[in-house]
Amino acid sequence: MSDPKPTPVSRRSSAVLVAAAGVLIAGYLVLRPYGDADGGETLAAAEAFSSTLWIASHLAGAAALVSLAAFWSLQTSGPLRWTGPVGVALVLPYYGAETFALHEIGARALAGDPDVLDLVAAVRDNPAAVALFAVGLITLAVAGIAAAISWRRAHRPGRAAGALLPLAVVAALFLPQFFLPPAGRMAYGLVFAAAAVYAAITAASAGRDTTGPSPVGRRSAAEPSRVRQG
Template sequence: MNRARLTASAFAAGGVLFLLYQAARPYADETTLEGAAAMASPSWTAAHLAASIGFVLVSLGILGLYLLLGGRRLLPAAVVAWLGAGLTLPYYGAETFGLRVIGARAVRDRDVTLIELVDQFRFAPAAVTVFAAGLALLAVGVVMAAVEIRRSGALRRWSGLPLAVGFALFIPQFYGSPAVRIAHGALLAAGGLWLAYELWRADGHATAPAGTTTGTATGTAAEALAGAGTAAVGAARRRRRPDGPGAAGDRRTRAGACPPEGGIRGRGRAGRAAPTAAPRVSRPGAGGSGGRRGPGCRRPRSTTPGGRAP
């Protein structure tokens, strides 16, 4: 699986995990023994673990976007998202495992006063500050990635918007009803799946052969490049022909079109052209002229039966 599809899988799995987090967690009055039983249930642990993994996968997805698309904002977005995930996960770890222990002890002892420990942990100044800062940084990182997706033009312009809105609403949704929280999970799932679809589709267009339905754009570009290359080769061959359309321009660019007759050697035994000798000063009785002629010179060449210049 290539990088684009790994990135798509990270976004898709992360979005689905956030939906499972909101839909699978038990909802109850957390000031009662019923709430303590909910915290002690396996569903509570599984749901909060799903959210923790979702934070990691979305952060990995933003890093994958940077590796795929580049962009000056995607690397800072990945760094900010990773910092946010690092600050958020300790709080979620305590929610996952610490509250389970408190709930199980309260249910076993039938002691509702133990549930007071839950709020003492949740609203401790250091814990809630770190948690809120982590979620805020995650939201900033996802929003930065959505803005860069819109500017890049490689994916649909608004394909990063649902995920960005979902992370921007992560803190407010804690104060909503179960239905609101499940809807928030559905929004995150939709955002992750849309980004995954766009990445998968773009990768399919990039790797499909020319002439197929999915590779039409790529095939057209390849054909255009091939046509341009053929034209360039043809022009180069015409320039090499002495009588071709490019010969006149070629003669104008040379310093002297007709070197001395004695200044060009014939071919050697191996058939390779011998190096051109420097122009020699004509001697009395020599067949060639010592000076160079102008660009209009077109002296015909004659050869002996042996293939050597006279």
């Protein structure tokens, strides 16, 4: 059974969702304080954790993954439609701890209790939390690949057939980017945004292309008129 083509309305919604995901990921990785790059037990890490930008950037990252999961879901049919929502549901608890627990730890450390920084590793390395986070990101990667394949089937042949492949590949590398240095993570965010904007433009264009009569329809409608005039 072939995948159903999205309606024009869903294509417009898809374009908004994927563009938002790209902008939010870029904001997350570019604006995120990187004082913890050399470890979470340093004064620089405490300053990063306690920053307002720490909370804002991580919330942007979480919102980006929600938008991305919704986008993948709109492009897919059958059981695979649920891989995106399931993946992001597994990821969000870790983001919550990273966002709010580390913020409170950093603020307490700067207030005169530096020993509290010993809890950073416990928060970040909790086995259950790390396992859920990794499985969730892998599930999101599967959702992206499934969506790219579904889109390709729905738009083949045509220039737009491979439009989601760059974003699916870049999104699948979201887990490895955590091990890059700050400059690498920021560059990854910008590449992600570029792939997302490309996908958004293609999704919007595909929607416009299908809202009016096809060129074949216009030609066939005009031919009887020419015959009558002749």
